[in-house]
Amino acid sequence: MTNKFKIINDPVHGFINIPHEILFDVIEHPYFQRLRRISQTGLLNLIFPGATHNRFHHALGAMHLMFTALETLRLKGTVISKEEEKAALLAILLHDVGHGPFSHALENMLMDDWHHEKLSLLLMNKMNEEFNGELSMAIEMFKGQYHRKFFNQLISSQLDVDRLDYLKRDSFYTGVAEGNVNTQRIISMMNVSGDELVIDAKGIYSIENFLTARMFMYWQVYYHKTAAIAEYLLVKILSRAKFLIAHGNELPASENLWYFLHRDQDQKASEEDIARFTELDDNDIIQAIKLWSKNEDVVLSYLCQCIIKRKFPKTIISSKPFDKAFINEKIKKTDERYGEGCGLELVDEISRHLLPYNSEVQPIYLLQKSGDKITLDQSENQILSSFINQLNTKYILSFPREI
Template sequence: ILLHDIGHGPFSHALEQTIVEGISHEDISSLFMDRLNDEFDGRLNMAIDIFKDTYPKKFLHQLVSSQLDMDRMDYLMRDSFFTGVSEGVISFDRIIKMLNIKDDQIVVEEKGIYSIEKFLVARRLMYWQVYLHKTVIAAEQLLAKILERARELALNGEELFATPALSYFLNNNINIKTFIHSKPDLDTFASLDDTDILSAIKVWCGHDDFILSMLCKNLINRNLYRVEISNEAPSAERVNELVLHAMDKYGVNEDEASYFVFTDSITNKAYKVGDGSIKILMKDGSVKDITLASDHSNLEPLAKTVKKYILCYIKGL
């Protein structure tokens, strides 16, 4: 449980796929655990089997990765505390006390059903109010665009200030095959942290490339993208109008304008019915999915994926 997210790079999910393309943090976590296992002479065999869901007691993997795993309960409480958003507070201690095993699966005793309902509602609210808040989206998108521009320049031969570790990933096209089989790749990735990124961004504020310099200044000065979130995709006419304004205002071409105006989408699904779903152990010994066991009519909508569209653009367009 403690090792399962060890593969996260700088700024966690915000820069996933930006530094190393085509490989998820779970894959990198697995590589780190295998490396540690070699150093500890196989003493992590059981932990790795649980992580990869090859251990005979299947319920142990559910504690590491499921819709009611320890990570989700931890980050809801921790993020609620540090953001001051009370909606993420859950009765984690009661939920843990209500956990049981039935047919090698984690189940929740029926008397804990209301704590589970609160957990699912809290997760959905935290996504809209914190993780998918428009200011969070604006900052994450800006950070990703900065790294995208930096890599574009570096791969075209432009010299950029960077720590040795960051420079390695800026100047090389690293794919999943080379990363998995390359010890230097993993060692270099392990030395990366937020400081590598932030120190580079502060220096890039003075770079000759107008786009990179402007994006970095905007992040440092917290002049983030304006973000519009809607249920329908923004019209092509509106997007094109903003692109033309950006081209005219900043003297860039259409491809370069994509750093100033772009669209994306976000999804929120608090619960997935089916494989890995939350099971309730009823008093008669039967097991039901939480959506069937609950008398709370609001749980069914939580199992539906809500997709929203975002339009990001530089303020002043």
């Protein structure tokens, strides 16, 4: 008999327990093991060398924080059955199982309008059949259909265990200290009121620190101008590859990537699509980029060499859109250097948007000593909440350094 009650040593949270046998079986499943080969932060390691962690790490960490949160709620009087505990742990463990290569960067490029959450749900349903319905309650919680709302809020909300783990984990691996949130303090302040997740009022500053840490991580790490361009380059590469294939060119690629590059964009997802998608990982993309970096197409080879040789385009960041005349000048110079039409492909203006805290959709509630609930931004003790509910936008212009 296999011992399924394992202990995993995690560099961020320490020892992680697997308290239910089904969790071990799910972790061992090929769909979940694929996450070892899916980067948590795309190409961030080209900017922050330590950021080499993967979705497998993150999923285990989120499961650990979920277990800690449920234990905290139990201590505060919330009745949670063993079946509910198991379901919540399964739901958070599998919340990212549908991620494609390089996580968010190539979402929609391989499976068109298939968001990773849609694919995660589809794979959870397939696994549920294999495990004779043991994931049914977990799927309900994941979809937000379970009658106790706080379970879904722990999985997906403005203060969920998913965010708590990725902020702490990404901060650890990138070395950006501003994102290092105190997960234990935040979880210790969690409570349930009217079947909704709330925070004890005295934890307000820990929550504000969490929201500002997330904001700093986005602008310093995820939306760092070079990181943003690196991610965009991946999209451009696949887009260019699809364009060339549609015009009769053949490009070398692994069998599964070749399949998606040639796949009809308008067809509905088939069983073969799902089977092949669950065999795709970062290695397929990197292998293709290496091969295409020597392609005779100037645009494709240039984009691929940017990644392989880490020779990124020149980037400029601004709080407002760039002047059209300035962009056209860069396009003209690129055409002169690389050939007619290359400017439109190699000069790009992209934007990144961030709303640090949405006070309108799923606001964070504070539980007063009187038992009343108020939103975070309504508290007279709040310091920053009323200032971080504004949408911020940054614009990034990229163009070849040679011009």
